[in-house]
Amino acid sequence: MADEKKFAGYICTGCGIGERLDAKQLQSVMTREGKIANCKQHEMLCSAEGVKLIRDDIDAGNATHIVIAACSRRAKVEAFSFTDVAMSRANLREGVIWLRPEGDEHQETTQEMADDYIRMACAEVKFLKVPKPSGEQALNKTLLVVGGGVTGMTSALEAAKAGYPVHLAAEEGRLGGVWADLYKRVPFRAAALGVPNGRDVDLPQPEDPGIDAMIAEIEASPLITVHLNAKITRTSGAPGRFAADISTESGGTVTENFGAIVQATDFKPYDANQLPEFAYGKTPDVVTNFELEKLAKAANGGPLKRPSDGKEVKSVAFIQCAGQRSTKPGHLPYCSGFCCTESIKQAMYFKAQNPGCDTTVLFDDLRTPGAAGEDFYRSGQQAMVTFTKGKASEVVSAGGSLKVKFKDLILNEDTEMEADLVVLATGQVPHVGPDPYAQLAVDMAETEEEKAAARKKLEVAPPSILNLDYRQGTDLPQLKHGFVDSHFICFPYETRRTGIYAAGPVRRPMDMKQAIEDAVGATMKAIQAAENAARGSGAHPRVGDLSYPSFRKEGCTQCKRCTVECPFGAINEDEQRYPQFNESRCRRCGTCMGACPVRVISFENYSIDTVGQQIKAVDMPDEFSEKPRILALACENDAYPALDMAAMAGERLSPFARVVPVRCLGSVSLSWITDALNSGYDGIVLMGCRRDDDYQCHFVRGSAMAAERLSKVGDTLQQLNLEVERVQVFEVAITDIKRAAQLINDMAATVEKIGMSPFKF
């Protein structure tokens, strides 16, 4: 009788629940309406004794589906961790008593609120299943690292150190990538501890770049296989079972299987030919910071010679932000973040060789990130490098010397200086494949102009790096300025292709030290992804979730919404053009479920029913009761915790609100909204995360997809002859503690103004 469902409910009366609410009444709702006869109360359910009460029922085979009516599902997760049963939780503490004022006049509505949460939890649990692994899992510990620069090498070394075999594929014929030609590197360490700030002794100096040592380490590692002159010509599969074709210039192709992938393709130096104003290309004595490294390496500590006539450089000017931080066409709009310290270092090459060399750095803002940055700046100043706050406008070559025209920004005057050599501090351009959505942008463009612009972008798209055979395109999606997307603060290495992590300057401009740190982080994530895939468990942010989407083939109309909307490109198409879910690529956001117009997609522990039935379970007082019902669907990552925190902070919530957490606003099915309106809800508040460029959505595009889908809700409302104000979508951050509650209260006020819904049956 393994399949027989045995329901059990547990009501906690601790934390003030028992004092504020009528527990007998709750129990009666659970047994009579929720139809859970096996219902127990405990005065502190999260205590060892309380937990044992539940555990014993489960172990005795008396409970396969349980309801815990206590605190928020976000609280006491360790105590209430019963992974072998289906569980729903009624949020009586944060969700009801902490959000409601005490006092007799509030008692009735507060109790009704609690009763409803019991009904909802009972309804939900009936449709929950215990997730079982799909059997699709495999453990493959081998990682693929794409990119032979410092980032890629670090990633490979870190993986090997952790015992994970690596294939390192480099496009070039040698390791080192863009960093291979460095003469020295910006120091990694700040001034020694205990050196008083003001005395400026023992400041960090340029140091050995360490590339050769890294290469030697790689060559010595038995776990690392290096492929030089290599391209990835095809990548298929999913975390745990990626297959990649690695083709080398000589024509050979090997196919290897991988658990996870790190893309560490670094950057390409900016093309300075776009800077004619600085005479680049007109005279060989104007060089980029990348070219200067080669000159310095050739000089190897001797005097640096200028390229035109081999004369020793006696004066040099560095122009910071060359072609960067500028909105001019062809310029990079961003700061590459590494070129200030790079110029300090290079200026010190000249000073170290000849202290008399006139060395000027023309900067607007000198930005020196990293622990050593500020110390290194002082180090450069101590070496008598002149730092002039000025903006260069032009370089002219005249009579065997160069004239740099600039505006001195402190003295506010246009002036000029002479130099034997000019170094342009140019930036980093991410070394990425084509944006997978570039083709889609052409298809989706509304006007001809937009189409033309989108097509143009597609034409200049770089060749693919990963050649993914995903339905959604060959490479990692990009966010801004062509960088592979990643959330800078919350989840930096996650891309929208699960199990493929971006490390280093490919995701944002950075210096070598940061790239190394980045590689360590991304490699850790890649290892996790491989291990999670082996367990059938979701990756960030639903790590540990064993459920995965499945679909009822008979109902599917092959509309392809799911394959298009999945933010992670998890869904391919099979030969019969049905969606083909790749479990370990899936992040369990439910966006596909929300997208599916015929509602055939579901998870074992989250489905159209698990939420839909909660919505239906709420007791609906009639139109004349003056007790409206407001449904709030709140993202479990941000809005729901914000409401929990509002409760802790003593905010107040309308007693007419019923809050249901959803995995992502992207998982919201329009059917929930229509059903709710049809069954008499007076207002609906949808709370998801911030979307688009500055997104906070844990599923990157889920919230944006939802917004698009929900933009059509107005039609539904009009069809029903209801006011459009009754459904509202908001972006709520986890820090919006006051606001989250306020938005719901505002809806209550709106309902009071426009009146109750006439659909109460």
Add this chain to the structure above:
Amino acid sequence: MSTNQAMVEKYRNNFLKEVEANVEEGEWVKMCMQCGVCSGSCPLGKFWDHPPQEIFMMIRAGKRDEVLTSSSMWMCTSCYNCIVRCPRELPITHIMHGLAHYAKRLGLVPQNQPTAKFAQLFWDNLMKKGRVNELKLGMALYFMNGFGEGVKVAMKNQKLGMNMMKTGRMNPMEILGGHAVKDLGGFHKVMKKAQELEDARIAKHGA
């Protein structure tokens, strides 16, 4: 050749080096990061031709004459606001005095710069008796800008003078020479030695 010309010759278009070698705490100038906090902190900043940040920039830009003939560093009241706030911990106040002193040595102080004049009066007064003669210093100060002006200022400050006399802070008899420190000869010896040391230091760096 004047000292000034000698210095111009010696440091040919590297004013920063000249400052490093000759100005008290001058080696700090290169460490300024141009944040402007000092200029923003100076209570008198708005009366200056060039607030400290600008002075440091001008030194690096080799604007020798403009810096040394500027009245800016003479405006510093030693309130130390800038020093306290400078994130780079530059001894700005000291550098200002150092610059003023160097300009004085080179004979580049702007004519009629009141602070410079007062400094000279104070110095001369102090040197005579080894202590400051308040009465004489006050008088000299009043008449700094001519006799008529002096009388006016003196009249205006009459009450203050009376009070100082009453409380014994000022003795009218001091006008007759005034009393000296105990060992005036010794004092002069000390000063002479100091001058010698200073000259030796200058000789080492300068002309």
